Amino acid sequence: MGDYEFHWLIVFQAFPQMLNGAFVTLHVAVFSMFSGIVFGVLLAIGKTSNLKIPKSIASSWVEVARNTPALFQIYMAYFGLGAFGIHLSPYMAVLCALTFVNSGYLTETFRGGLQTIPRTQYVASWSLGMTKFQAYRYIILPQMFRRVYYPMTNQFIWSILMSSLGILVGMGELSGETQRLQSLSYRTLEFFIIAAAMYYVMTKFVLYSADIMSRRLFKGEI
């Protein structure tokens, strides 16, 4: 073990700040997920439609989001947009990048979900006198969300983990905060062990609560 001495006290003293960082992590993950769902639904509808322009916008968005690293998107939002005179704060840059990627991945998930819903359901809802919007709102989307619930949970966990890239643009989420705190004392190992444990607990907690929630929401029929 060499002659390394662990000093945990300094980490426990900084624990409240790390909790604060964890809160920011959850926060950015939740926001990017919600906006990702909104964009994802719109893009998925665009991709399944027969209109040319929405279709091509949706497919290029999806392909770019899925085929480039998340770190690249974050750099693009943080450094790249500066060329257009748009200067985002680290928080906004990470939020925008994660939203972009999330909606790209969720579009494909939602498209898969939409395809499992038989065509007759659309026709039936129109024949009841529903408008297109009503049909999606009351008939199609509720069924789709039920079918893509687990992939969506995975995407949410991915967002929590990927928000750790905020460390590279100086954002104050769990990793970034840990990086800042450890630079005061150079207790890198101790700080990052605790950060890793916190990510583990957060992710497991989300997984379990998603499981419980699905039982309450869908009563076992998924």
Next chain:
Amino acid sequence: MSLFTPLSWNDTGFILTGILNTIYISVLAISVGTVLGLMIGFIRSVSTQSINFVLGSILDVLRIVPLIIQLILFSTFVGIMGHPLPPFASGSIILSLYTMAFMTEVFRAGFDNVSKSMGIAARSLGMTYWQSMRYIVLPIGMKSVFPSWMGVALSVIKDSALVSVIGYMELLRTSEQLITRTQQPLEILLGVGLFYFIISYPLSTFGRYMEKKMAI
């Protein structure tokens, strides 16, 4: 005289090194991760529940802790132990283990996909256990998980960008240094994005094509 020198053709070699390093570490991690994943996936599909539980929780840690934290932890840890490793070594070790954790689940599903009766039928034809593995279970099982294997491999190519955190000169870090010198973030980043896209897009299209082909 200007403080920053713009991008020029002299930088080609520098960028090329970054590209090659990215390809190098991704290919290495994917190959090592696939071999280890195949072995552990096999162990997971044949072993009892208690062994599976232990293995599963170890692999869970690799999958749940963000890659960036794993890289920082590992490179600090080996340094503290008194054997500091170069960025490439610690980067490829962690990236391979990370790949392994995902590949294990992929291959485990592959082994589970082949029904027990198929293995028994092979044995009843007089094949030994290893022959039935070699000619029946492996080909059928592996073919069925090819699209998911491709998905993991693609995500590893993209995640290899994170190795830059511990100082490995892969493409994204090279571009970062060029940006610092030239102050032309947009052009350089667009080039980098294009490179990842050119590598990743054909592979993902091929993966989806195979998935469709197998579904029928």
